[in-house]
Amino acid sequence: MSQGALIEEIESSQLKTDIPDFRVGDTVKVHIRIIEGEKERIQVFTGTVIARKGSGFSETFSVYRNAYGTNMERVFILHSPRIAKIEVTRKGKVRQAKLYYIRGATGKKAKVKEKIGTKKKKAAPDQEASSTPAAEETPKAEEKKEIKKAAPKKTPKPKAEKEEKPSEGESKE
Numbered sequence: 001m002s003q004g005a006l007i008e009e010i011e012s013s014q015l016k017t018d019i020p021d022f023r024v025g026d027t028v029k030v031h032i033r034i035i036e037g038e039k040e041r042i043q044v045f046t047g048t049v050i051a052r053k054g055s056g057f058s059e060t061f062s063v064y065r066n067a068y069g070t071n072m073e074r075v076f077i078l079h080s081p082r083i084a085k086i087e088v089t090r091k092g093k094v095r096q097a098k099l100y101y102i103r104g105a106t107g108k109k110a111k112v113k114e115k116i117g118t119k120k121k122k123a124a125p126d127q128e129a130s131s132t133p134a135a136e137e138t139p140k141a142e143e144k145k146e147i148k149k150a151a152p153k154k155t156p157k158p159k160a161e162k163e164e165k166p167s168e169g170e171s172k173e
Helices: 003-014 125-130 139-150
Strands: 027-036 039-053 060-067 070-077 083-090
Antiparallel strands (some): 027 039, 027 083, 039 060
16 A cells, blocks of 8 residues: 555544535634643634635635724634534625635625525436425415406506697687
8 A cells, every 4th residue: 555545534533514505704713622731621712714724634725803993813724623523604696706805894894794584406307296385385276276267357447538628719609
């Protein structure tokens, strides 16, 4: 076995599997194990992910926050045993891979828009046939459809012919 293959095998056994799907722009809570003497405690670092670099065992991500007028940025190794867990609190809508422009910004400039709603994946054709649309609809929706069918359609009324008004110089005779 070559040295590169041996290193890859050892690294793959150390990779974490419980990492949530998060991207640049998301707001995350990183729970970090801190050892002080013989005691161990967990500290939470909340901030916006501004960068994600590398791949595999050496993948890192940078989290930035502004708290009480002080800017802080920490770089975490994704697969580090010091990280207890990562929680995604808010999905961000960004158009860049790195958000370094947020570093010196304050107020509205430092905000990242929230991604509202997610696209649903289409079901396989065999699953679509098994589910009936009537079962998915609520009774209220069915009632509304029936009411629409039962209501007569309104036909537009013919416009009444306008009577000609005599002009100021003419009199009615």
